[in-house]
Amino acid sequence: MSFTVAIVGRPNVGKSTLFNRIIGKRISIVDDKPGVTRDRIYGQVEWRGKKFTLVDTGGIDPEGSDVMTSHIRRQVEFAIDSSDLILFLLDSKEGLLPTDKEVAALLRKSGKPIIPVINKVDDYAAKPELYEFYQLGLGEPVFISAIHGSNVGDLLDQIVGFIDEDEGPDYDEGVIKVAVVGKPNVGKSSLVNAILGEERVIVSDIPGTTRDAIDTPFEYEGQKMVLIDTAGMRRKSRVKEDIEFYSNIRALGAVERADIVLVVLDATQEISEQDKKIAGIAHEAGKAVIIVVNKWDLVEKDDKTIYRYTENIRKEFAFIQYAPIVFVSAKTKKRVNKVLELIRFVMDQYTFRIEKGVLNELVEDATAMLAPPTIKGRRLKIYSVAQIGVKPPTFVLTVNDTELLHFSYVRYLENKLRERFGLEGTPVVIKGRNKK
Known part of the structure; x- marks a missing residue:
């Protein structure tokens, strides 16, 4: 499982500002790509060669009783429960408030483990008012300015x-x-059990039976694989949004370790x-x-059912048009072998390499069919293309100016x-690099 760090504190102490600062971009605002999470409050971080999942949370108000306050508190409790480390954020401008002490409790x-983090510190010279945060008894505070x-x-x-x-096997x-x-x-x-052909994972109709990701190595027609069955959550609440929030955090760590999802x-x-x-x-x-x-x-079918389902999936998951679709029944094991066949096929696509000469020929043909765009009187020129990596296949275009390389x-x-x-089943990454 991925190491998870939750940012926790009362409202308006700068949690989202710190989250965005660490992630390196304003990730919690809006992404207009269809299907990509718009209210995301978690992301992957790498620092000094180590990776972890960072979780932003709503502000805790221990005494709040309205519906929104109680909902935020539940989300924070789920974040705490799923985290390995807590950043307790406090506001140096407002000082240590009674609410902070209640949150600390x-x-x-x-x-x-908890790191007390004192935010909005502009002057790091010893100030008497900063010493009050030691009263929390949570260890040495870290004084920062997130903004x-x-x-x-x-x-x-x-x-x-x-x-x-x-961090794992x-x-x-x-x-x-x-x-x-x-x-x-x-x-x-149930799908994992059907693939493995045995009851290796406890199955129940209660959402959240699986607490942590479970790795199960196995072999299929000589190919070694490992299935990572991701967690839902321990059932603490009937609130649907909380269950989804928690399962997203768990999915992040498993996805990070996987080749195929x-x-x-x-x-x-x-x-x-x-x-x-x-999916995003x-x-x-x-x-x-x-x-x-x-x-x-369990679906009533006619001769067009599968086509209607496929069309709807393609519409709803427009951002992963490359993903193959397979219809199965884990209960009856029908078409489960098709999943295993697709895994092997998609892995070949995910690690596919193309010779540079063939790539350049393809780009020359493509630019002859549709000329590169002209922006403010300047036309994009593509000098060469090369594949620089796999998992996923990644290509770099050497161009006259990367600013002219429009996403379209x-x-x-x-x-x-x-x-x-x-290249079915795999994303494709194309980057630009200036010739100079």
Whole structure:
């Protein structure tokens, strides 16, 4: 599992500002890509070679009784429960308030390691008012300015100091790592059991039976694989949003470790925003994706049912048009072998390499068919193209000016690559590099 760090504190102490500062971009605002999470409050961070998941939370008001306050408190409790380390953020301008002490008492009950972080510190000279934060008894505070970035590097150093170098099983290069993700109760564990052919994972109709990701190595026709059955949550509440919030955080760590992600849908349910958010996590992480529609045995069918379902999935998951779709029944095991076949096929696509000469020929043909765009009187010139990596296939275009490389032309070139080489199931990354 990925090491998880939660930012917790009362309202308006700068939690989202610190989150955005650490992530390196204003990730919690809005992304207008269809299906990509718009209210995301978690993201992956790498610092000094170590990775962790950072979680932003709503402000805690221990005495609040309105619906929104209680909802935020539940989300914070879920974040605390799923985290390995807590950043307790406080406001140096307002000083230590009674609410802060109540939040501190709540955090102590978690038994998790806590770093008290004092935000909005402009003058780091010893000030008497800063010493009051030692009253919390949570150890040495870290004084920062999230908005200016001051001392955030020192904070990150402390965070990664808590991370164990051994973050999970270390598999051989040839092993295909497959994460099974989806909303609670779509049949993830049942699918894992069907693939393995035995009851290796406890199955229940209560959402959130699986607490942590479970790795199960196995072999299929000589190919070594490992299935990562992602957690839902321990059922603490009937509030749907809290369950989804928690399962998203768990899915992040599993996706990060995987090569291929099986996004499991329930054929008896409408596609939800949560389904798309989970798929968006895999897409943004650059992982290969297979959409698995489970419980197909429970759907009343005619000769056009599968086409209607496929069309709807393509519409709802427009941002992963490259993902193959397979309809299965984990209960009857029908078409489960098709999933295994797709995993091997998609892994070949995910690691596909193309010779430089063939690539340059393809780009020359593509530019002859559709000339590169002209922006403010300047036309994009593409001098060469080369593949610089796999998992996913990644290409770099050497151009006269990367500012002229419009995303629409990148998409056009990606489509040409897919027409020629397939690349089914995998994202394709195309970057620009100035000739100079």
